[in-house]
Amino acid sequence: MSRHLQNHLLAGLDRATFAQIEPFLTTAHLSQGDVISETHATVQKMYFPHGGIISCVVELIGGGAIETGMIGNDGQFGAAAALDHKVSLNLVVMQIAGDVSVIEADRVRDLAQQHPSFRARLMAYEQFFVSQVQQTCACNAVHKVEPRTCKWILRMQKLVGDDLLLTQEFLAQMMGVRRTSVTQVAANMQREGMITYSRGRIHINDLDKIRAAACECDSAVNSHYARIIE
């Protein structure tokens, strides 16, 4: 089986279309912190993760950066910009290391023109991504730190499994909250048996408990995905 089929968007293409696209895909490994695109850089390549998480981040003047969307093996980065010679509107970094399929933006334009089903699948994901960002916007404005943290962990668990290699400091930064708030929430969650954490690693012990404590935003995002893509 082609390694590229580890990405859900590529796996969902009909066989004939995938066969036309596959020769132009290469595989790469991206490490945590690798920058995929700087803010306002022209998008030269598109990425389809097999694992790991790509994070879209809004950088703020005076420091700080807040994550507005996560892309895993359910999605892609760069289609809308690649199709239209556009730039990335925010910073895009690898949040959790993983393998990706990569394709040149020029090639994406040609293939999308030749294969409407490929184009449709890319654009469906772009629509889903906007819905994810909108949900994050509402969540950040209204929901408290503990349910938000639970929501984040649910989303990450879905994309990479039960072991999350990331520090509380990073989590706090990405959520736009104080480090001490996340530390307190993580301590509560550990006491209640939801997670265990050590430096740089969170292990998920009880997904049902985390689900019960999370805000509705993760299930809202999942239901958008099911409607638009699956």
Ligand SMILES: [Zn+2]
């Ligand atoms: Zn929420």
